[in-house]
Amino acid sequence: MCGICGKYNYGSLEPVSKEELKKINDLMVHRGPDDEGYYASGAVGLAMRRLSIIDLSTGHQPISNEDGAVWIVFNGEIYNFQELRNDLLSKGHKFSTKSDTETIVHLYEEKGTEFPKYLRGMFAVAIWDAKKKRLVLARDRVGKKPLFYALTPSCLAFASELRALLAVKELPREINPAAIDAYLTLQYIPSPLSVFKGIQKLEPASVLIFENGSARTEKYWDLPLGAEKLSSLSLDELKERLYSELAEAVKIRLISDVPLGAFLSGGIDSSIVTALMARQSDAPVKTFAIGFKEEKFSELGYARQVAQMYGTRHTEFVVEAKMADMLEKIAWHYGEPYADCSALPSYFISRETRKSVTVALNGDGGDEAFGGYLRYVGMKTDARISAVPAWIKSAALKGTRFFPKTAPFDFFWRLEKFLKASLMGTLEKRYLSTLAFFGPGETSGLYSAAFASLLGKDKDYAERYLSRLFALNPDDDLINRLMYVDLRSYLPECLMTKMDIASMANSLETRSPFLDQKVLEFAFRLPGNLKLKGFGGTKWILKETFKDMLPPAVYKRGKMGFGVPLGIWFRGELKDYWAGVCLSKKSMDRGYFRSGELLRLWDEHQRGRRDHGYKLWALLMLELWHKQFADDFKI
Numbered sequence: 081m082c083g084i085c086g087k088y089n090y091g092s093l094e095p096v097s098k099e100e101l102k103k104i105n106d107l108m109v110h111r112g113p114d115d116e117g118y119y120a121s122g123a124v125g126l127a128m129r130r131l132s133i134i135d136l137s138t139g140h141q142p143i144s145n146e147d148g149a150v151w152i153v154f155n156g157e158i159y160n161f162q163e164l165r166n167d168l169l170s171k172g173h174k175f176s177t178k179s180d181t182e183t184i185v186h187l188y189e190e191k192g193t194e195f196p197k198y199l200r201g202m203f204a205v206a207i208w209d210a211k212k213k214r215l216v217l218a219r220d221r222v223g224k225k226p227l228f229y230a231l232t233p234s235c236l237a238f239a240s241e242l243r244a245l246l247a248v249k250e251l252p253r254e255i256n257p258a259a260i261d262a263y264l265t266l267q268y269i270p271s272p273l274s275v276f277k278g279i280q281k282l283e284p285a286s287v288l289i290f291e292n293g294s295a296r297t298e299k300y301w302d303l304p305l306g307a308e309k310l311s312s313l314s315l316d317e318l319k320e321r322l323y324s325e326l327a328e329a330v331k332i333r334l335i336s337d338v339p340l341g342a343f344l345s346g347g348i349d350s351s352i353v354t355a356l357m358a359r360q361s362d363a364p365v366k367t368f369a370i371g372f373k374e375e376k377f378s379e380l381g382y383a384r385q386v387a388q389m390y391g392t393r394h395t396e397f398v399v400e401a402k403m404a405d406m407l408e409k410i411a412w413h414y415g416e417p418y419a420d421c422s423a424l425p426s427y428f429i430s431r432e433t434r435k436s437v438t439v440a441l442n443g444d445g446g447d448e449a450f451g452g453y454l455r456y457v458g459m460k461t462d463a464r465i466s467a468v469p470a471w472i473k474s475a476a477l478k479g480t481r482f483f484p485k486t487a488p489f490d491f492f493w494r495l496e497k498f499l500k501a502s503l504m505g506t507l508e509k510r511y512l513s514t515l516a517f518f519g520p521g522e523t524s525g526l527y528s529a530a531f532a533s534l535l536g537k538d539k540d541y542a543e544r545y546l547s548r549l550f551a552l553n554p555d556d557d558l559i560n561r562l563m564y565v566d567l568r569s570y571l572p573e574c575l576m577t578k579m580d581i582a583s584m585a586n587s588l589e590t591r592s593p594f595l596d597q598k599v600l601e602f603a604f605r606l607p608g609n610l611k612l613k614g615f616g617g618t619k620w621i622l623k624e625t626f627k628d629m630l631p632p633a634v635y636k637r638g639k640m641g642f643g644v645p646l647g648i649w650f651r652g653e654l655k656d657y658w659a660g661v662c663l664s665k666k667s668m669d670r671g672y673f674r675s676g677e678l679l680r681l682w683d684e685h686q687r688g689r690r691d692h693g694y695k696l697w698a699l700l701m702l703e704l705w706h707k708q709f710a711d712d713f714k715i
Contacts, residue, residue, distance in 0.1 A: 082129055082131060082141070083129040084126070084153040084205075084240050085126075085237075085238060086124070086125055086126040086237070087104075087124075087237045088124050088125075088208075088290065090236060091234030093122070094123060095120070096123060096124060098125070100125070101118055101125045101127040102127070104239055104248065105118075105128070105129060107244040107247060110586070111240060111587070112128065113129070115129070115141075116129050118142070119151050119153075124208050126153045131438070132338070143181050146173075149209065150189060150209050151185075151208045152188075154205050154206075155204045155205075155225050156201055156205075157589070158201040158203065159201045159333065165183045168183065171190065180201075187199075194300065196287060200597060201220065202220045202224035203218070203219070203220045203224075205218045215291070216287060216288070216289055217282055218288075218300075222595050223572030224576050224592065228274060228279055228282075230248065231290075232250050234250060235248075236290050237250075242279060243413075252277075253709075254277045255277070257534050257535045259416075260275070260535075261523065261535055261538065261539055261540070262541045263275075263417045264517060265518055266517070266574070267418070268419070269416055270542075270573045271284070282297070286299055286300070303564060303600065303604045304601055305556075306555075307605055309606065309607050311607055315621075318621065325598055326599055329598065330353060330441065333591040336438075338437075338439060339439070340440070341433060341437040342357055342366070342392075343369075344367040344369050344387060344392070345369065345370075345379050346379035346381070346384075347379065348619060348626075348634065349594060350443035351383075351443075351630055351634050352446075352630070354386055355389075355626065356629075357441060358391075364393050366392065366393045368394075368440065369383035369394065369429075370428060370432070371396065371397075372398065372399055372400070372425075373400055380398075395433075397428060397429060399425050399644075406424070407700070408707070410423055411704040413582075415709070417701055417702045418578070421646055422578065426582035426583075430582045430588045438589060440591070444579060445571065446594045447619070448563055448566045448571045449563070449567070449600055449603040450621065451612040455511075455562075456618065457615055458501070459511060460558060460615065462510060500519065508547045509543060520540075527672065528673055531715050545569070549568050558608060559611055560607075564604070571595075606621065623635060646693030646697050647692075649693075650685060650692075650696050650697075651685065661700060661704065662678065662700055663679075663682070666711075670715060678699070681695060682696070
C-alpha cells in the first residue's frame, strides 16, 4: 500500500528532477512511512511512498523489467499475483523480487495496456515504457485506490492525492463551479471531475494511455450488463455459491506479512467478514469497533455480541463532539470538498486500529451488492404506488408541514422526503431526491446570482451524471438498476474515497471482501427480488446464507449505517464553531450563497423546526476546504 506520483514533460522535454518529485512525494508520507523511491530519466519521473505489507525486504519501488525499459510505481494489493507470477515465470520472465509490483511489470510486457483485466485486487498503477515513449495509468475496478492527473500543454502529472498534485508548479488552481454544485447535491465530487478545472480523477476500471503527444482513456471492466440472471439455480445452490465466493474473497485477503485485523461495526456485512475470518484464522481475530455516547447512533452493543461469539480480541472507541477539533485536519487530508460525515468516525477507528495492526478487513460494498439501503425500499414502494394520483401525494406532502421534522418525529421527515421524491418526473430525479443533501431545485434559492451565473449550463451536473449511469442498464429490474448506479457512483466516489483517505491518513491498509470482482459479478446476476424481499427484507439472500453464523440480534436488526449525531452537535457543542466558520465575513464574502438563505437554514435548525444537520455539515466542510486550499477565492 503506497502513494504514487510522477510527471512527464512531454511538451518541453525538460528533465524531471528528484527534488521536484520529492516535493510532491513528501506530501503523501502518511500513505507510506516505511520507504520512498524515485526514478528520473530525462523528461520522465516516477516516485512512491511505501507502506510495507508484502515482501518486506525486497519490495522497494520503482521497479523495472529485466532491461530497464519498463518502470512501474504501484499502490494497492494484487491477490492473484502468485498465480500470475508462476505463469510469467513459465514464459521466461526473470524476477528479482517476490512482490506483486514486479508481477505487474512483466504482465504489461505480455498483455500491453490490457494488463489490468488480469489483476484481482485494488490498485492505482503508473507504468513508463521508455521504448514506446508511453505513460500508462490504471485504476482498479471499483475505485478502491485513487488517482488524480492533470494534462497541460507541456506536461502530464499524476498523484494518489489531489493535495500532492498541487505541488506541481505548472498547474493552475481555478475552481470548477460544476464540481461545487455536484458536491452540494451528492456530498462528493464524482470523477472525472475534481474541485479544480485543470485536474481530473481517473475513473474506476479505466486506463489512461499517453503517447505521441495525446491521451486517451479506455474502460476495461464493467458489471455483467445483459448477462442472464441466475434464476435457474435453486435457492440452496445460490446460497452455497454465495458462501463459497465470499469465503474465498476473505481468504485471499488474509495474505499479509504484517499484523491484520477487522473493522466490526455490528452490522450484517462486517459481522459476516469477521465470522469468515475467525473460521479461517488460527489465532483470535483482532476486531475494532467505534460508537457514540449518543445511544441512538451507537452500534457497540451489536459489535460486542459478534466479538463474544467468535472470541475476538476486541477494542472499542467512542467518538464525541469535542473530537471534532480534528475537522480541519480531516478536510486537509481529503484535499477537496467532501461531506460524508462518517469520515469522522472512519478516521478515528483507523487511527485506533493502526495502533495494533497494519491491515484491516471491512464490510464495504455489502449494501451496494446485496440491496441494503432503505432508499431501495422507498423506490420499490414508489413504483408500486405509481398509479396514485399526483394530487393525493401533493395533499399528503402539504400535510407533513404541520409536524416537526426532528427526533423523535423522524417519520415525518422521511415521509416528506419520500413524497417529494415520488412527485419528481423521472426515475433519475426521484432517485437523486432520495440520496441528495440539497435535492433537485433546493440550491436555486441558496446560490447567489453571481454564482448561478458562473455555473451557467453546468448546473444540475449530478442529475445528468446519474442519468448517464441509468441509461447504461435500461432493461434490468428496478433494484438491480438502482444498485448498478450506486456501484458506479456512490460506492467508488464517496465510500471508497472516505475509506482510502481515512485509513491512509493513519498509514493503515483496508481490504474489502465484498468488493472482490467475483463477488460483485455473482451478486449482480442475482434477481433483485432475492436481494430485496417484499418491502423490508433488505439483503435477504445474504442474511439467509449467513444466518447461522450471526448472533440472532444482529441477524434480525435493521439498517442503521455509520450515522453521526450532527443535528444534536450543531445545536450543542458545535453550534458556535459552525457559526464562527460559515457565517464569518470571509465565508459570506466568497459569494457562493445568499446570506438570507444560510441564516434561514441555521435558524430552522436551531429552533428545532427541521434537522438540517447534513446540509450544515456540507457547508462547513466546503468552507474548511476553502480556508486551507483557496482562502483568497471569491466569486
